[in-house]
Amino acid sequence: MQFHWLGFGLLLGVQLSVLPVFAADLDTIRARGHLVVAVREGWRPLSFRDGDDRLVGLEVDIARGLAAEIFADPEAVVFTVVPNRDRLPAVLDDRADVAIAGLTMTPERQRLVSFSPPYYLDGTGILVRDPRFKALADLERQRLGLLEGSSAVAVVRYSLPLASLTPVASYQEAFRRLSTGQIDGFAGDVSVLTGWQQEQSGYHLIPSLLSAEPLAIALPRGTQYTDLRTLVNETVATWHDNGWLEERATFWGLP
Numbered sequence: 001m002q003f004h005w006l007g008f009g010l011l012l013g014v015q016l017s018v019l020p021v022f023a024a025d026l027d028t029i030r031a032r033g034h035l036v037v038a039v040r041e042g043w044r045p046l047s048f049r050d051g052d053d054r055l056v057g058l059e060v061d062i063a064r065g066l067a068a069e070i071f072a073d074p075e076a077v078v079f080t081v082v083p084n085r086d087r088l089p090a091v092l093d094d095r096a097d098v099a100i101a102g103l104t105m106t107p108e109r110q111r112l113v114s115f116s117p118p119y120y121l122d123g124t125g126i127l128v129r130d131p132r133f134k135a136l137a138d139l140e141r142q143r144l145g146l147l148e149g150s151s152a153v154a155v156v157r158y159s160l161p162l163a164s165l166t167p168v169a170s171y172q173e174a175f176r177r178l179s180t181g182q183i184d185g186f187a188g189d190v191s192v193l194t195g196w197q198q199e200q201s202g203y204h205l206i207p208s209l210l211s212a213e214p215l216a217i218a219l220p221r222g223t224q225y226t227d228l229r230t231l232v233n234e235t236v237a238t239w240h241d242n243g244w245l246e247e248r249a250t251f252w253g254l255p
Contacts, residue, residue: 024097026070026227034076037063038096041081044195045252046102055079058252059100062119062217065244066098069235088112091218098232099218102191114221114229117236118214119245120254124152125190126206127197129178133185136208139163142184145174152187155210171196178203189213194254205255 029035039047039059047057064074082090087103090096091113104122105115126139133139141162146152148167156165166183168174174186175196186193190209197203217236219229239245 024094025224026231029097029228030070033071034078035063035067035070036078036080036095036097037066038080038082038087038090038099038101039063040084040087040101043102043192044198045254046191046195047100048195055081058120058248058254059102061248061252062245063100065239066232066235069231088218091220097219097228101218102189102215103218104213105216109218112221113218114225116217116219116229116232117240118216119236119239120191120215120249122189122191122213122215123209124155124187124211124213125193125209125255126156126185126187127178127193127203128185128206129181129203130184131204133206136160136206139185139206143182145177145183145186147171147174147188150188152210156187159210175200190255191215198253207255 024032024036039055041055042048043057045057047055047059050056060079063077063079067077068074070076080090080096082096082099082101087099087101088109091099102122103109103115105118109115126136126144128139133142136159140160141164143164143166144156144160145166145168146156148169153165156163166177168177168186171188171192174183174188177183178186185206187210190205193205197205217232219225219232236245
């Protein structure tokens with residue numbers, strides 16, 4: 001599925017009051033023998049558990065790819081599963097060497113950590129159930145759900161000024177309302193909506209993104225981590241050049 005870009009934007013970062021306690025440098029990681037990566041779970045297709053309770057997904061593939069680059073062994077990685085609020089603190093308080101956990105680059109976050117080049121361009125998409133809705137224009141006067149306080153509110157208002165917007169407290173509530181016909185579409189992160197589409201039949205994404213939000217690997221700041229940042233940055237750039245990242249995104253069904 002090809003998406004048409006209608007606007008660009010970044011999520012507002014979360015202000016954190018965590019004092020940095022620096023993670024391991026590249027020499028220490030090599031001496032240890034494995035890379036420690038903070039990830040989420042339950043975020044299909046980025047990072048989730050399969051039927052064998054094994055972490056899989058695009059972000060898990062990226063973590064294993066970094067381990068292969070450092071150790072020539074994709075299994076030389078230990079995953080630390082963290083909730084959303086602990087994605088950056090996991091790096092700052094030395095629980096993980098890097099975080100690959102659906103993090104968008106924002107000025108607020110860049111004051112705390114460094115970021116790699118983006119590995120996937122996420123953004124606001126709209127999931128619908130009614131097959132009559134095929135294009136963004138079809139939703140001009142329809143009922144759309146959005147997370148309360150989401151940055152998606154502004155971009156949906158801009159693109160669909162006549163739509164009726166319904167605030168919802170969670171993705172779960174949004175999907176329930178969509179499945180019961182209380183709303184005609186739900187605007188949210190296209191990576192999350194893709195996962196829902198994969199798990200539930202009868203839903204499809206409108207082929208337009210309303211914003212662009214680059215996901216990147218979070219790394220510790222400081223000159224002692226220059227070698228680690230250089231390796232990660234060059235590896236991500238190489239993956240873009242040789243098409244590996246795009247191939248993995250397609251494999252996991254991401255647009």
